[in-house]
Amino acid sequence: xxxxxxxxxxxxxxxxxxxxxxxxxxxxxxxxxxxxxxxxxxxxxxxxxxxxxxxxxxxxxxxxxxxxxxxxxxxxxxxxxxxxxxxxxxxxxxxxxxxxxxxxxxxxxxxxxxxxxxxxxxxxxxxxxxxxxxxxxxxxxxx
Amino acid sequence: xxxxxxxxxxxxxxxxxxxxxxxxxxxxxxxxxxxxxxxxxxxxxxxxxxxxxxxxxxxxxxxxxxxxxxxxxxxxxxxxxxxxxxxxxxxxxxxxxxxxxxxxxxxxxxxxxxxxxxxxxxxxxxxxxxxxxxxxxxxxxxxxxxxxxxxxxxxxxxxxxxxxxxxxxxxxxxxxxxxxxxxxxxxxxxxxxxxxxxxxxxxxxxxxxxxxxxxxxxxxxxxxxxxxxxxxxxxxxxxxxxxxxxxxxxxxxxxxxxxxxxxx
Numbered sequence: 001x002x003x004x005x006x007x008x009x010x011x012x013x014x015x016x017x018x019x020x021x022x023x024x025x026x027x028x029x030x031x032x033x034x035x036x037x038x039x040x041x042x043x044x045x046x047x048x049x050x051x052x053x054x055x056x057x058x059x060x061x062x063x064x065x066x067x068x069x070x071x072x073x074x075x076x077x078x079x080x081x082x083x084x085x086x087x088x089x090x091x092x093x094x095x096x097x098x099x100x101x102x103x104x105x106x107x108x109x110x111x112x113x114x115x116x117x118x119x120x121x122x123x124x125x126x127x128x129x130x131x132x133x134x135x136x137x138x139x140x141x142x143x
Numbered sequence: 144x145x146x147x148x149x150x151x152x153x154x155x156x157x158x159x160x161x162x163x164x165x166x167x168x169x170x171x172x173x174x175x176x177x178x179x180x181x182x183x184x185x186x187x188x189x190x191x192x193x194x195x196x197x198x199x200x201x202x203x204x205x206x207x208x209x210x211x212x213x214x215x216x217x218x219x220x221x222x223x224x225x226x227x228x229x230x231x232x233x234x235x236x237x238x239x240x241x242x243x244x245x246x247x248x249x250x251x252x253x254x255x256x257x258x259x260x261x262x263x264x265x266x267x268x269x270x271x272x273x274x275x276x277x278x279x280x281x282x283x284x285x286x287x288x289x290x291x292x293x294x295x296x297x298x299x300x301x302x303x304x305x306x307x308x309x310x311x312x313x314x315x316x317x318x319x320x321x322x323x324x325x326x327x328x329x330x331x332x333x334x335x336x337x338x339x340x341x342x343x344x345x346x347x348x349x350x351x352x353x354x355x356x357x358x359x360x361x362x363x364x365x366x367x368x369x370x371x372x373x374x375x376x377x378x379x380x381x382x383x384x385x386x387x388x389x390x391x392x393x394x395x396x397x398x399x400x401x402x403x404x405x406x407x
Contacts, residue, residue, distance in 0.1 A: 026231030026247075027209070030238040030405070049397045051247055054404065070404045077264065077391045080174040103238075106407040 031110055032103045040096050044068060046089035050075050055089060055111060057097060071099045071111040073124050084122055093117050172389045175265045175280070176203035176380060189352035191315045196268045196275065196347055199386050200355050200379040206263035209233075211333025212373045214361070221366035224326075224336040233333025240406035244334070245327060248402065250395025252303040253282055254328030255321065256343045259359050260373055261332040265388055275309055275317070280388045288319050299323030301339045312346075319345040330361070331373070338365035348376075355379040 041059030052072040060066050073079055076086070089095070096115040102108045113123040211233035217225060229237035231244055245251035253262065264280040273291040278284075288309040296306055302323055309319040326339040341363035348356045359374040361367065 026239060026242060027233075027236045029236045030240070030407075047400070049400070050391065050393050051398060052401055052405075054401070072401075072405060075391065077174045077389050080172070080389065081177050102405075102407055104407055108405055108407045 030102050031100050033100060036098060036100055036112065037109070038096065038098045039069065040094070041069065043089045043091055043093040043095055045091060046086075048076055048086040053079055053084070055095075055097070055114070057095060059097075067107040069097070069099070069107040069109070071097060071109045073111050079124075082123065082125070088116075088122060170385070171387045173265075173382075173386045174389050175201045175382075188354065191349040191351050193314045194311050194317075195270070196317055196349060196355065197270050198384065199265055199267045199382040199388070201265040201382050202263055202357075202377050202379045205377060206379075208261045208263065209332055211331040211335060212260055214330070214335050214373070215367045215369045215371035217336070218364075218366055218368055220338070221336050221363075224366070225334060228329060228334030228336065230329070230332060230334035233331070233335075235334040239402070244329065244332075246329070246393060247398055250393065250398055251327065252284070253393075255286065255304040255307075255324055256345075256359060256361070256373070257328055257330055257332075258282070258284070258304075259345070259357070260330065262391075263377075264391055265382060265386070275319075281391050281393075283390060283392055295320060295322050301325040303328060305343070315349040317347045319343075319347070321345070336366050337361070337363050340365045353381045355381070 039057075039059040041057035043055065043057045045056040047054050047056075052074060053076060054070050054072040056068060056070045058066050058068050073084070079085075094117050098112040098114070099109040100112060111124055113121055115121050209232050211230070225235070227243075228235050229241050229243045231237075231239075231242050231247060242248055246253050246257070258279060258281065262281040266280060267278040269276040269278065273289065275288040275290055277286045277288065279286075284304070286304055286307060288307040290309050293308060295308055299306055299322060303325050305321045305324040307319050307321040309317055312318050321343045322341070324337065324339055324341055324343070326337060326341075328337075329335065330337045341361065344360040344362070346356075346358040346360075348358070350356055356376040356378055357374055358372065358376055360370055361373050362370040
């Protein structure tokens with residue numbers, strides 16, 4: 001009974017943390033909130049700046065072509081509160097990125113979470129979108 | 144609940160909690176409170192000191208105001224101006240490529256009173272014999288509130304941050320009146336408009352040693368059909384006096400770099 005209570009408490013803690021607002025300066029108008037991709041890739045650049053930090057990485061699409069993605073998170077102030085830092089990534093890091101793409105098909109989106117080379121995960125908060133792709137599903141080729 | 148899931152969740156929660164605590168306790172670059180300031184206090188708060196607002200104050204996540212305020216109905220003039228605003232969030236939300244927010248796309252100053260309604264990050268209040276100075280983390284800007292008994296200017300040249308005078312209504316309530324704002328600035332992140340005829344009242348009520356409440360009232364008969372309250376007793380928490388705040392400056396070059404990549 002005690003353990004069960006502890007488990008419920010932890011779930012509540014996690015939900016409180018992930019329910020934090022993600023984006024301060026703009027909303028979701030550019031993004032396809034019905035889609036979520038999980039891509040394995042190699043970091044090319046990590047921009048720690050306002051109004052949004054963004055991660056650039058190379059990943060293969062479902063035709064085998066490599067595209068350079070750019071995915072945003074919130075600003076350095078808010079990401080610091082979630083354990084992110086200017087030093088979170090370096091070029092060459094192998095990462096697994098869960099992202100929500102923009103509507104037009106460009107390799108651009110907003111990052112939902114990222115698994116680092118050491119296996120730990122950095123998250124951004126926010127609920128999962130309806131109809132999210134299964135983990136590991138490759139992104140479609142550029143139209 | 145399966146044991147393995149509990150262990151995974153526990154690890155995630157511990158990692159998140161430790162990183163958040165680290166971010167808030169480090170001696171440099173403090174990012175402020177995570178969310179609401181209504182967090183458990185370490186002990187009972189002492190009484191409010193008399194006529195004293197000095198200190199570093201933070202509303203946590205409640206200060207951000209990403210979706211904008213809920214204003215009174217607009218006048219036809221206000222409606223027409225508001226229609227030209229394509230905001231990043233709120234009722235006028237547009238895709239990134241179409242946003243024309245002067246703050247986020249051109250690096251214009253946020254301006255007053257948008258700096259109270261959007262990205263109200265931690266700020267420090269300093270009192271001198273004839274001024275109250277408010278030093279804002281966001282944009283690294285400051286305002287001067289004159290307490291020397293002067294009146295607001297009658298026909299002011301518009302300023303990004305207006306003109307402000309303040310007086311103590313009682314020992315724990317400081318009231319600021321402002322005018323002379325520049326109508327190129329937006330009122331909030333939803334692109335609500337204002338005119339340069341706007342008057343703004345800020346009421347700072349020190350509830351106790353650790354808590355300050357801010358109420359902001361907008362009175363702009365050119366843009367709105369009646370006065371309205373844009374912040375209602377927003378709770379601010381006193382931060383430790385040795386808190387070094389992060390820089391959070393919306394620079395024009397960083398905004399341009401961001402837009403180049405994301406306006407797709």
